[in-house]
Amino acid sequence: MNLPTSATSLAGWQHIYSGKVRDLFVPENGPDNILLVVASNRVSAFDHVLDPAIPGKGALLTALSNWWFSRIDMPNHLADPESAPPVPMEVSDRAMLSRRLEMYPVECVVRGALTGSGFLEYRETGSVCGIELPAGLEDGDLLETPIYTPAHKAPLGEHDENISYEQSVELVGPEVAEALREASLKIFTAARDLAAERGVILADTKFEFGRDPETGELVLADEVLTSDSSRYWDASVYFDASLSRADRLASFDKQIVRNWLRSNWDQQGVPPQLPAEIVSQTQDRYRELFTRLTGKNWG
Numbered sequence: 555m556n557l558p559t560s561a562t563s564l565a566g567w568q569h570i571y572s573g574k575v576r577d578l579f580v581p582e583n584g585p586d587n588i589l590l591v592v593a594s595n596r597v598s599a600f601d602h603v604l605d606p607a608i609p610g611k612g613a614l615l616t617a618l619s620n621w622w623f624s625r626i627d628m629p630n631h632l633a634d635p636e637s638a639p640p641v642p643m644e645v646s647d648r649a650m651l652s653r654r655l656e657m658y659p660v661e662c663v664v665r666g667a668l669t670g671s672g673f674l675e676y677r678e679t680g681s682v683c684g685i686e687l688p689a690g691l692e693d694g695d696l697l698e699t700p701i702y703t704p705a706h707k708a709p710l711g712e713h714d715e716n717i718s719y720e721q722s723v724e725l726v727g728p729e730v731a732e733a734l735r736e737a738s739l740k741i742f743t744a745a746r747d748l749a750a751e752r753g754v755i756l757a758d759t760k761f762e763f764g765r766d767p768e769t770g771e772l773v774l775a776d777e778v779l780t781s782d783s784s785r786y787w788d789a790s791v792y793f794d795a796s797l798s799r800a801d802r803l804a805s806f807d808k809q810i811v812r813n814w815l816r817s818n819w820d821q822q823g824v825p826p827q828l829p830a831e832i833v834s835q836t837q838d839r840y841r842e843l844f845t846r847l848t849g850k851n852w853g
């Protein structure tokens with residue numbers, strides 16, 4: 555009898571780490587160059603993991619990641635299923651079988667718009683990660699050209715720390731730092747243009763890269779261009795001047811949840827349970843984002 559899988563128990567696999575919305579496993583009996591990244595249905599907002607989870611979210615974002623990996627012209631960490639133990643059925647649609655890499659300690663953030671921590675730093679200093687920007691920019695303004703604004707990974711639950719390109723050189727050396735910046739900007743620009751053709755603004759995203767210990771090559775890892783690692787906006791909403799700035803910068807997938815929480819929670823203590831209708835509307839938004847970007851119906 556298949557016991558229900560809790561977030562961290564998976565037959566044949568050893569749980570090694572949990573993020574807010576994903577869990578990492580390694581094969582119980584090897585090989586040691588394989589990793590299983592399992593996307594949960596958990597959704598986080600305002601630095602809290604919310605209850606209940608959004609059914610189908612993990613599978614949809616895994617499918618979106620795989621769709622982008624197949625369109626990005628660079629080595630990625632996806633592993634050949636023949637090279638690993640079987641992925642348990644209960645997570646197969648939301649699991650990413652990956653080659654274990656030597657991960658670089660740099661969050662490779664690219665911004666095509668100024669918002670979030672980038673806007674806060676700009677408002678204080680007129681720059682982001684040491685990159686001077688024109689005066690007078692407002693939250694959510696599109697940038698003339700995308701900027702590479704790396705961050706140093708923080709412990710779970712803390713915010714990553716924006717660093718300068720020069721600091722990234724100190725972390726990984728000049729050759730790798732340049733390769734990370736070049737790859738991040740190239741992938742972002744192509745993805746931004748593809749999304750724009752489909753009426754979606756890719757405002758920013760975070761890539762993670764590693765070194766393949768067997769080949770030494772630079773490999774794109776983690777999830778890629780999902781709405782958990784990126785900010786996506788609906789272009790028709792963004793350019794609607796009749797809307798407030800907050801509404802124009804509505805995150806494609808989480809705005810319904812955020813708006814409900816703003817009206818039903820004082821942001822003190824644990825957030826209230828999401829009503830079924832909010833869960834359902836959020837499921838619809840994830841499906842809509844998937845369909846807009848990939849041109850495929852979900853499910």
Ligand SMILES: C[C@H](c1ccccc1)n1cc(-c2ncnc(N)c2C#N)cn1
Pocket residue numbers: 571572573576577578589591592631652653654655656657762764775776777
């Ligand atoms: C940030 C992310 C994470 C995922 C899931 C849950 C919490 C964190 N993570 C990915 C690796 C990683 N390590 C070695 N090889 C790899 N191919 C990968 C990947 N992907 C380590 N951490």
